[in-house]
Amino acid sequence: MSKNYHFIAIGGAVMHNLALALLSKGYQVSGSDDEIYEPSRSRLKAAGILPEEKGWFPDKIHQGLDGIILGMHARIDNPELIRAKALNIPIFSFPAFIYEQSKEKKRVVISGSHGKTTITSMVLHVLKSCGLDFDYLVGAQIEGFDLMVRLSDAPIIIIEGDEYLTSPLDRRPKFFHYHHHILLMSGIAWDHFNVFPTFENYVDQFSQLAAMTPEKGAFIFYEDDPNVKKIAAEVPNTVRKTPYREHPAVIKAGQTYLLTKKGELPISVFGQHNLQNLQGAWEICQNLGITADQFYESIASFKGAAKRQQILAKSDDSILFRDFAHAPSKLKATVEAVKVQYPDRKLIAVQELHTYSSLNKDFVHNYAHTFDAADVAIIYLNPKAVSLKKLELMDESTLRSGFKRNDLILFTETKKLKSYLENQIYQNCNLLLMSSGNYDDMDLTTLQKTINKQHS
Template structure:
């Protein structure tokens, strides 16, 4: 008999992917949500599991269910959750359920404030190319993979381990629930200001995670990051294996990056200091899983990047339009510097949409000091509606110039004015970089693309 699961807040990016993955596995799936956006809506509809009506319906909860999967978006007083508790139905947060489904597998967790999705995507790409059987959980849609989650009988699962809160019932980081065998940590830079009010509190979560490594486990860490290195250096007589990694040896020529390995030069499509650290971290994981180095290098050449990570939207001989997910200060700075270093002869126009609670908060903005220093032009976009929804005060240009430590920084609060400003630009020997965890109010990029594509 197939198992039956009900999703409370089924519309979330990862939640709907898990629902589709379980449906694929032969389970019976139902769900509810008070709002479902694209692409979740169409994907759930095509699979036949889109809720008929928006809202919460306790009558959907019955004793025949094997469990409830609770999304972060649901509130603690959700009527379906209350009914499930009354009936004694097991309630799983998303990470608890992933662990429940992978208890008998080797669990590899990729953690850190930045680079998680890229490292996980690189590993998945290489394992798939080498026909290795594996399950996975990744935080973005990846080329060549139809879902962000896969659960099967594979002996290994690769998990992107997020430090954000687990669920309305569980206010601890998600990554504590995966109980890793192998842990990779890329870097620590204060994020989620609204949840972890001090850097010390934020850093402590990563210390606890490393402490959870079993005696037979492995800790793979980026020694270029001072906070991660400090954790590794503080480990005394630990029984588990420690493997440091740094930036892969490389050279840049004519806007292309080549990995250097003994006498070999391996061309890759990704670039920038952080990505070359990410790549070396991914290599260490693949080696730990028994892959050969030469197989990794052969496969990584065709890796074009995770969605919205240095993604090329338009390109000509002397100009590129990039889109990137960068939003936290460390991510923003790494992306701006990577593009400028890769194309030193080109002007760089960097546009950042401040979208998260932390980035929109004037008490946090000083953390962005110097992050856009490598850009020739620095532009900030703020959506007044997004600021209002988060019950924050709209920052002015003077506040942002002080926070970013950049006197010529420009602020736009009207998407149409920003669009018109960018479309008037001459893009000869110029790259433009659009960075955000949002979507620039679905700004129409067709004219911008056509100007660059020529």
């Protein structure tokens, strides 16, 4: 008999993907949410499981359910959650549910403040290219994969291990639930300021995670991060420890080539952080039995995860990039990567401050010097997003002081930002748009046409 699960907050990026994954497994799935945005809405509708109305309906909770999957977006006083508790229906957070579904598998967890989506994506791309059977959980849409979650009878599962909170009922990081056999840690830079009040508290979450590595398990770590290196030193020697740095490479005329035993190999991604990501992915793949020849042949066709160095428009001497970067370490790495790859081009870099941490004036000093590699540095702030998070809107002088950039430009209206960008000259110039948001759905059509037309 097929299982029957109800999702409280089905509209989330990973939540709706998990719902679709269970549906494809033959399970019965229902759900509720008070807001469902694209692309979740269209995908749930196409699958026939889009809730008929927005909101929470306790009547949907009944004894016929095998379990509730509770999203982080739901509140502790959610009426459906209250009814599920009253009926003693099993309640799972999505990480706890993933573990329940993968207890018999070899579990690989990729953790760290930055790079984990890209490393996970690289591993998935290689494993798929090599014809391996595997399950996965990743935090972005990847080319060649229909869903962000797969659950089957595969013997291994590759999991992007997020340190953010599990659910309204469980205030621990998600990655504690997966009970890894192989753990990668990419680097630690303070993020989620609203949840982890001090840097020490934040680092401690990763320390606890590393301590969970079983005897004869594997711990793969980026050794040039002092916090990660210190954590690795505390992991017992009964664990197989593998340090890594960035993969050797060379840049020629805006193209990055990996230096391999068989010569230079052109790749689509670039930047020091991506060479670190690539080396980390290779260490995981080795642990899973992939050979060097298989890895290099596969990684050559890797185009990147969604919104990571994504090219939206391109001409002979200009590129429009879209990137997810939002935390200070990600912003700095992305800006520097584009400048190093194209040192002779002007770089206009735009950052939308969108997360609670980034919009908080008590956190903004953590962004000091992150924009230094850009020729023109622009911040976009949406006053509505600031007020929703009950924060104070920062002015230009506060941001200039925090970023340590006296010529930083601030926009608080999409219309004005759009007009400014469309009036720039993009000859021998790259434009980099960074955000975990979407600039209030700013229309990029004119910008794309302007850049695509040049010398094409």
